[in-house]
Amino acid sequence: MTPPKRFALIGAAGYIAPRHMRAIKDTHNELVCALDPYDGMGVIDSYFPQADFFTEPERFDRHLDKLRRMGRQAIDYVSICSPNYLHDAHIRMAVRNHCHAICEKPVVLNGYNLDKLVELEQETDRHIYTILQLRLHPTIKALKERVERDSSDRVYDVDLNYITSRGKWYFYSWKGDLQKSGGVATNIGIHFFDMLGWVFGAFKGLEVEENLPQRARGRLEFERARVRWFLSVDENDLPAQVQELGQRTWRSITIEGEELEFSQGFTELHTESYREVLAGRGFRVAEARPSVEIAQRIRTNQ
Numbered sequence: 628m629t630p631p632k633r634f635a636l637i638g639a640a641g642y643i644a645p646r647h648m649r650a651i652k653d654t655h656n657e658l659v660c661a662l663d664p665y666d667g668m669g670v671i672d673s674y675f676p677q678a679d680f681f682t683e684p685e686r687f688d689r690h691l692d693k694l695r696r697m698g699r700q701a702i703d704y705v706s707i708c709s710p711n712y713l714h715d716a717h718i719r720m721a722v723r724n725h726c727h728a729i730c731e732k733p734v735v736l737n738g739y740n741l742d743k744l745v746e747l748e749q750e751t752d753r754h755i756y757t758i759l760q761l762r763l764h765p766t767i768k769a770l771k772e773r774v775e776r777d778s779s780d781r782v783y784d785v786d787l788n789y790i791t792s793r794g795k796w797y798f799y800s801w802k803g804d805l806q807k808s809g810g811v812a813t814n815i816g817i818h819f820f821d822m823l824g825w826v827f828g829a830f831k832g833l834e835v836e837e838n839l840p841q842r843a844r845g846r847l848e849f850e851r852a853r854v855r856w857f858l859s860v861d862e863n864d865l866p867a868q869v870q871e872l873g874q875r876t877w878r879s880i881t882i883e884g885e886e887l888e889f890s891q892g893f894t895e896l897h898t899e900s901y902r903e904v905l906a907g908r909g910f911r912v913a914e915a916r917p918s919v920e921i922a923q924r925i926r927t928n929q
Contacts, residue, residue: 632656632905633701635691635726637717638708639680640665643731647706648674650901659694659702662687684720691724702726704904711814712807715740718755718912722747728755729904733817734912736809738920744912756909760896761822763903766889770882771826774851783827785854785882791815792862792875803840805926812843813922816858820847821918827852830917835925843925 634651638644639661648671651658658675661668666682681687695701705721707714707730715735721728734757735741748755761767774783793802801807808814824830828850835845842859857864862875869877880887903909 632703634658634704634706635702636661636706636708638710639663639671640668641708644708645670646897647708650898651706653898654901654905660687660690688720688724691726695725704729707731710801710807711736711809712801715744718744719747722751722753722755725753727753729901729909730755730757732758732821732915733809733813733919733922734915735919736813737923738916741912741916741919748912755912756904757912757915758897758900759818759821759910759914760900761818762825762910763896763899764889766887767822767826770887774826781851783852783882785823785827785852785880787819787823787854787856788877788879789815789819790859790864790877792865793860797860798840809922810838810843810926811841811858811860812838812925815860816843816856817918817922819856820921821915823847823852823854824849824917830921833921833924835928838925838928845925847921
């Protein structure tokens with residue numbers, strides 16, 4: 628039996644971290660140590676209560692180095708769930724300690740940072756993966772197959788709407804800081820931008836119609852699609868019928884006026900992403916380039 632892989636996790640107290648903990652557990656591997664400046668870490672008890680925990684990156688970095696020098700105790704993968712603007716630095720920390728990296732999206736905020744990470748992969752024998760989980764959603768995979776089977780060279784008209792309500796805290800946190808998060812288009816839109824490019828081909832251009840801290844909208848053009856998109860964290864943007872149901876999140880994708888039903892099937896996508904990484908089929912950092920560059924252009928209005 629193959630021994631379990633040894634993981635470390637950066638950003639253990641964040642919103643997305645439990646999905647990574649669950650993925651590590653569900654793939655029968657081990658979380659050895661974790662880092663977060665916030666020390667209220669009761670969530671880790673549900674997954675890996677024996678994991679070492681650090682609140683200071685310097686001591687965490689030293690611990691990774693110590694384990695590496697112990698040979699068989701070395702960490703295999705570092706999972707990165709920290710704030711967006713720190714991803715690049717934390718990936719470098721992982722690779723410097725001879726670990727593969729698995730980074731939440733956006734892997735970086737700017738396209739030129741990707742160039743250096745690709746160089747880093749080429750200089751070492753370590754891989755940098757990113758989570759592009761919508762590519763693994765059964766409905767999205769079926770849509771891609773449908774588009775590829777269509778030999779008519781048709782350009783589809785697509786409408787994307789995603790509203791996920793956030794409270795006042797959002798704008799006081801790093802997520803409300805454009806320089807740290809990349810703004811709402813990056814925070815909640817980048818995985819949709821990746822999905823659109825994956826399904827509909829090469830990115831051709833964009834037009835930004837609105838770009839505020841709480842919402843953004845515009846048009847995107849891909850090889851096989853013209854996309855009108857709207858993203859918001861303001862509950863007032865929810866359709867009336869959604870508000871009446873007491874729901875705080877609404878997502879809708881229509882293709883040629885036909886609703887694409889993909890509301891189910893999200894809960895296992897991080898675990899499936901980890902299975903792909905561990906099988907050598909994970910999404911490498913270079914594959915994130917189109918979505919990173921789209922989000923960057925929206926942010927800079929270029």
